[in-house]
Amino acid sequence: MVKRKASIACSTAFVLSIFLTGCMASEPANNEPKETTKTGEKKLEEKVVVYSPHGKDILQQFEQKFEAEYNVDVEWLDLGSQEVLDRIRSEKNNPQADVWWGAPSVMFNQAKSEDLLQSYKPSYADSLDAKFHDPDWYWSGTSQTPEVIMYNTKLLKKEEAPQDWDELLEPKWKDEIIIRYPLASGTMRTIFSAMIYRDYKDTQDATTGYEWLKKLDTNTKEYAANPEIMYNKVAKGEGKLSVWAMPDVVMLKEQKNYPFDFIVPKSGTPVLTEGIAVVKGSKHPEAAKAFYEFVNSEESTKTLAEEYYRIPTRSDITDLPAWISETEINAMDIDWKVFEEKSNEWMEDWDTNIKNKEKDKKE
Template identity: 75%
Template sequence: MAGKKALSSIAGAVVSLSLLLSGCMAGSQTDKASGDKSKSNLEEKVVIYSPHGKDILQEFEKKFEAKNPNVDVEWLDIGSQEVLDRVRSEKKNPQADVWWGAPSVMFNQAKGEGLLEPYKPTYAKALEDEFHDKDWAWSGTSQTPEVIMYNSKKLSKGEAPKDWDDLLDSKWKDKIIIRYPLASGTMNTIFSAMIYRDYKDSKDPKKGYEWLQKLDANTKEYSANPEIMYSKVAKGEGTVSVWDMPDVVMLKEEKNYPFDFVIPESGTPVLTEGIALVKNAKHPKAAKAFYEFVNSKEANKILAEKHYRIPTRTDIDNLPKWIEETKIKPMDIDWKVFESKSNGWMEYWDNNIKNKEKEQKE
């Protein structure tokens, strides 16, 4: 179990999750006896679904509980697509209160399915229109450029791929390890962007599918979770991947992974990562308090300086030098097309492209 109050990331059923919530995840409230519950109108716990990883989740659990000692933060660390699927399956009996972390496309999908509770935060004026839903079903917490990641012990910056199409060169055959896209908002976006490059003019995904077939031929493995991907690239089992820039910088600087990155020359998708309240959540007051906390000025400074997140708020001063100096060429993307098409594109990839060359050889 990751984190002192973390939910286990098990597959499945709402019943199993309910047992976790009532059982292994539930800590003794006497451990927080220093808080005077009579002085707060917040509920005694708040449940977070998030792909942000145990380091961030554990830290923000502790910091929020320090400010709200009567509230027990419980969290489930899973991929953003898995969050959407779980929130969708729990619509009639929500188990989560807050969904923290996913591309805006996924939040828009959830909004369309009636899964989110609109909330306009107190910092609303510090967000440009592109960084929040027009009805405030979600608001942006960070900007996430996608990059080509490589093992810096095995490759020099000059040897690493410079652009997306370079990944198709035969010299990278069995050198690429990728996070399984259908469970990852980051990978879902990267793959969809590769299709969209031609689709935006042709309205046909064929060339995008052909590009993904060539990438598949060079891909050694689709890792079940990010930690497996990190480990295998770090060990040199593969030397190249594609991932988000903040995580690559964090892994390099904080955990001494032999990683570096290249910002693709032709442009890259830049995701807006967000936060949202789950509709009909059991702990709405604590959920709003957590929502406000994780995008407060204090939290943004922590996320930028310690966890390498690029804020969406316009009123955060004295950001780290790497944020100020990084030059990104955003890919021109119609995100509404992504919302309507990406699920179908990824389903086609899963059924018709993934590992097909390996299967044919067998």
């Protein structure tokens, strides 16, 4: 649910009454400068609405910091990446969000093609490599996210856990895997699409990839409705394994003491560019731009790296945690345009023809 402050209507009315009284008493001269932000931009609106899959911990912290610095009310809605895209689509004729923060770049490209985003070139544009932003600045990257195999450290030693994607299909992992329901998750869509793409890139045929996903489905005990359910089930030992985003796994381990660790698949893994964009038709466009800039400021980038294990896209950030340079990531060579074009088709086929089909036959 969107986070709202119960008192905002009353406080806004009170401030407005004082403002109007002041205006009647002393109108400013015509040449008096209009109120601006500290960066000299136009005056910000009273609030900004953010749709994001980043979870309540990050969203609450950035809400508090932004409100303290800009005196702008932040309302946020925590949804899966695909759910955010679907919601923005449904609201196209009457946008409710101002900022979309967090999703794989392919989803932002889909939104751009559907005329859902507003172009905005941020002040830090020169620090972003071309691969980390849309050519026309309809989105820019905030972080890089490698995908990994997550395991319960109370139940498995590092050497016992699968070391690569194909090892997840071994019979010993039957009913030991808990997976976030892929259709609602940009992370899971990317992982599943990557498993198809490994063969598809050479054959232009998804059959081998579908067979791989069928075998994974056989070993999957449950598709969790949201990440929190998945985390809790793996932590409790209802399943020993999952596949997920490396930064989230490290954060859960370091900050919340979950019994988690990860394996970076040795054959290679998809590395997502997570992005941010202004929603077209935003009701609070200046506040949206300010939040956009705030999220990828030098201070915020360091916060995301140090506290939430996000690998920055900006090239000018120094003094970052050692783990960023020490973790070896073998990034898969992926044509993201293919993902953009084929991902929906692949996921619909998985949902219709693969998910739980073997279990249904037995029942």
